[in-house]
Amino acid sequence: MEERTKALLVGVNLNNDPEFETALKELESLAEACDMEVVGVETQNVSQINTGVYVGTGRVEEIKAVVHMLEADVVIFDNTLSPMQLRNLKDIIERPVFDRTHLILQIFSSRARTREAQIQVETARLQYELPRLTGMGEILSRQGGGSGGLSNKGAGEKKLELDKRKIRHRISELKKELREVEKNRETQRKRRLVQGIPQVALVGYTNAGKSTLLNAFIDKYEENEEKKEDRKVMAKNMLFATLDTTVRKIHLPDKREFLLSDTVGFISKLPHNLVEAFHSTLEEVKYANLLLEVVDYSDEHYMEHMEVTRETLKELGANEIPCIHVFNKCDIAKANGREDVPAELPHIGKDCIYMAAGQNIGLEELVQLISERIYEDYVDCTMLIPYTEGALVSYFNENATVKATEYEAEGTKITMSCLLKDLKKYKQYVVL
Ligand SMILES: Nc1nc2c(ncn2[C@@H]2O[C@H](COP(=O)(O)OP(=O)(O)OP(=O)(O)O)[C@@H](O)[C@H]2O)c(=O)[nH]1
Ligand SMILES: [Mg+2]
Numbered sequence: 270m271e272e273r274t275k276a277l278l279v280g281v282n283l284n285n286d287p288e289f290e291t292a293l294k295e296l297e298s299l300a301e302a303c304d305m306e307v308v309g310v311e312t313q314n315v316s317q318i319n320t321g322v323y324v325g326t327g328r329v330e331e332i333k334a335v336v337h338m339l340e341a342d343v344v345i346f347d348n349t350l351s352p353m354q355l356r357n358l359k360d361i362i363e364r365p366v367f368d369r370t371h372l373i374l375q376i377f378s379s380r381a382r383t384r385e386a387q388i389q390v391e392t393a394r395l396q397y398e399l400p401r402l403t404g405m406g407e408i409l410s411r412q413g414g415g416s417g418g419l420s421n422k423g424a425g426e427k428k429l430e431l432d433k434r435k436i437r438h439r440i441s442e443l444k445k446e447l448r449e450v451e452k453n454r455e456t457q458r459k460r461r462l463v464q465g466i467p468q469v470a471l472v473g474y475t476n477a478g479k480s481t482l483l484n485a486f487i488d489k490y491e492e493n494e495e496k497k498e499d500r501k502v503m504a505k506n507m508l509f510a511t512l513d514t515t516v517r518k519i520h521l522p523d524k525r526e527f528l529l530s531d532t533v534g535f536i537s538k539l540p541h542n543l544v545e546a547f548h549s550t551l552e553e554v555k556y557a558n559l560l561l562e563v564v565d566y567s568d569e570h571y572m573e574h575m576e577v578t579r580e581t582l583k584e585l586g587a588n589e590i591p592c593i594h595v596f597n598k599c600d601i602a603k604a605n606g607r608e609d610v611p612a613e614l615p616h617i618g619k620d621c622i623y624m625a626a627g628q629n630i631g632l633e634e635l636v637q638l639i640s641e642r643i644y645e646d647y648v649d650c651t652m653l654i655p656y657t658e659g660a661l662v663s664y665f666n667e668n669a670t671v672k673a674t675e676y677e678a679e680g681t682k683i684t685m686s687c688l689l690k691d692l693k694k695y696k697q698y699v700v701l
Contacts, residue, residue: 276305277341279332280312281324281348291570292537295508296347299372302508303379308339322361323354333362345372349538352401370397370540373509377543380512385450386550390512392443393546395436402432451552458556459667466518467527467643470557472582474574475534477563478597480504480511482626483531486519489632502531509534514550521636527643530557535581537573544584551585559642560592561635566610566623567601593638594621600628646689652698655680661695 278300280293293310300307311332313324322329323346336344343365350358350368358366367375374394381387471479481504491497502515514532521527530553544551554560562578564571575594582588603610615631616623622638624631647670654661662681665671669687676682682700692699 273304273306275308275340275342276300277332277336277339277344278307278310279324279344279346280310281318281346282312282314283318283348284316285314288537288573291573292347295536296345296369296372298508299369299376300345302376303372305343308341309335311335320351321354322357323348323350329358329361336362336364343367345369355401369538370542373536373540373543376509377512380509383513385447385454386513388443388447388450389546389550390543392440392447393540393542395440395443396542396546397540399433399436399440402429402436454552458552467559468530468553468557469527469559469561469639469643470530470554471532471561471563472554472587473534473563473578473595474565475508475536476506476510477534477565477574478504478626479531479534479563482561482563482595482597483515483517483529485626485629485632486529487517489629490519490521492520508536512550514553516553521640525640525644527639530554535578537577539577539581544581548585551587554582554590555585555587557587557590559639560587560590561595561639562592563595563597563626565598566596567598567605567607571596591642592620593635593642595626595635596621596623597626599623600625600630647686648689648692649684649686650692651682651684651700652695653677653680653682653700654695654698658698661698665691 278293278296280289280296282289286292289312293312297307297310313328315324319325324332332344335341341364344358344362344367346358346366346368348368349370350366355366355368374390374397377386377390378394381390471482473479480502484501484504487497487500491500500517503510511531512533514530516528516530518526519529532553533547533550560582562575564575564578568574579588582590599610599614603614611623614623614625615634617634617638622631622635624635626632652665654665658680662683665683665685665687669685669691671683671685673684674681
């Protein structure tokens with residue numbers, strides 16, 4: 270087996286942050302997801318960040334000694350380091366120094382499979398690297414002022430500028446390519462919309478059980494035994510197992526169907542570049558009729574995870590979409606003796622369900638909840654819309670399932686399944 274990179278983690282606790290320990294544990298999982306072996310964890314409490322080396326200068330020397338003792342290959346800080354801090358730390362410790370953002374980007378890079386995910390990750394990575402780019406220019410400019418420094422400085426800075434320009438050019442190329450891919454996705458989405466199938470999106474913190482839930486649905490409702498395994502997605506006990514969006518049609522026994530999408534999970538302090546870059550993958554979420562927020566209820570920090578999810582959804586502009594909270598992994602929470610787990614599983618509450626997707630507990634009940642939400646609003650009707658109201662016909666073509674269109678003397682007659690609220694709003698056009 271190939272030897273794994275040995276990592277020393279460093280956590281700096283600024284002003285007794287109550288989330289400190291949790292964040293550090295998560296950093297450990299991130300390092301493991303990056304295929305690294307964590308050989309040690311160093312922590313320090315500080316009340317002020319050192320602009321030069323983040324921790325105090327004396328502390329950096331100590332870290333250097335620990336690195337040598339544990340034979341660590343890399344050092345990873347939990348916090349976001351400035352370009353200057355990164356460079357200074359690297360110079361003193363004499364090992365590659367990374368921060369949390371770098372680690373997340375690394376995981377995303379190695380997992381991106383589709384072209385879309387690859388473009389998004391590369392864009393985020395370049396955006397992260399751009400200000401951290403240190404060419405000869407900076408080294409020389411630090412020496413600037415001395416004799417002859419001036420002309421060298423000019424050459425070095427030129428090279429750095431050139432590199433930066435190249436990166437900016439690459440970013441704009443990637444963005445262009447992404448727009449093409451997005452167009453494709455948009456077409457697919459429009460097609461689905463025209464088909465009028467309700468769209469449900471799985472969202473939530475990474476490792477909550479979103480993919481497991483999608484697979485459980487496929488297991489239960491996919492009739493074609495041969496296709497079953499192909500239609501499943503990867504579900505694994507690791508952070509960011511899923512990076513791409515997968516959409517599956519779920520056929521219910523009553524012949525109704527809906528689309529279920531599984532996508533990348535969220536994490537606290539998800540680098541802003543990534544959220545921005547992943548907008549296209551997360552588009553499915555924005556256009557969903559209903560969100561299923563999967564929560565790992567066995568994790569004692571589930572409330573913080575929900576807060577992160579709430580914030581990320583807001584950032585995406587998806588915070589107004591109706592949502593069912595799926596409190597998952599209740600089997601583990603129960604086994605751990607947690608008192609806030611309902612005695613009987615599954616348990617249905619207001620807009621929520623306590624279940625265990627991994628144990629097949631609560632699937633039917635969840636489907637029931639989903640059905641109540643997504644099908645309640647649609648009604649079959651026929652309207653005769655005057656030709657002067659052409660925009661309304663287009664509206665229904667986009668937002669309803671139009672089954673037949675006829676052009677009569679008085680206007681366009683459409684037979685469709687539309688939203689109840691639209692039926693009420695345009696009731697003057699309804700024909701029997
Ligand atoms: N015991 C138990 N384990 C579960 C349950 N649901 C999911 N798991 C396990 O939790 C781990 C993570 O599940 P995933 O479905 O990959 O989680 P995810 O939300 O898709 O995670 P990312 O794709 O990484 O964001 C897997 O090892 C699952 O087997 C459950 O109800 N009970
Ligand atoms: Mg997943």
